Amino acid sequence: MEEQILIPLSLDDTFKFSCHAGVSCFNECCRDVNQFLTPYDVLRLKQHLKMTSSDFLETYTSRHIGPETGIPVRTLKNRREDGFSCIFMSPEGCRVYDSRPSSCRTYPLARMLSRSRETGKMTVQYGLLVEPHCKGHEENHPQTVREWIASQDIASYDDMNDRMMDIISLKNRLLPGPLDDGQRQLFHMVYYDLDTFRQYLTDNYSCQKLNLSAESWKMIQENDTELLKFGLVWLRHAIFGSFSHQ
């Protein structure tokens, strides 16, 4: 197994890196992957491919369950041809480049989020992941971490991923141990199957019942990102109920 190193970096530290079709390792990083998807990754990909969330999940992803938490997780399937490269890899590069998942955007950086048990404050740290197969580090293209984040259009992904992490961290504190079947289904629907969640709300709720203005109700009916933001708050209430303020 090749050795990789992680070099801690601050937002204004500089690193040299460039990835383009001319590098000798082009596509190497997409060849042997187990690509986890966040809820916002799924949202962007299903929009890019103009599919419903259910069809996208069925066609392109596999479902797993966190063994200790019971939290459902989705990963991209691998290509049938070889069984290990990413389903979106092509000789020309990533077929969904404009909507590629957050970890593909962030690479070669890794973004690590932690929350203080005492104050509840979130801290973000970055590291540069250096893997021998990746020749992008040999390109003479310096940039700061801040510049890399801006150039890869990661901010909206980070914002939504942090909201998701907030719920996972709450779950770990308040409900240690695996989720039960009902909780797991709710998690899965809100996290990954947004179009089914929208239908579920329409069938079971009204704006009055959810205490939403007609304008907010219309927004979550029409806008996937607003629906996901609402869903993460709704899920918090549905799973943790009265002690969700902790």
Ligand code: SF4
């Ligand atoms: S989604 Fe695109 S960038 Fe990410 S692993 Fe797959 S092919 Fe590579």
Ligand code: SF4
């Ligand atoms: S330079 Fe690195 S990120 Fe780019 S294709 Fe090569 S292995 Fe992948």
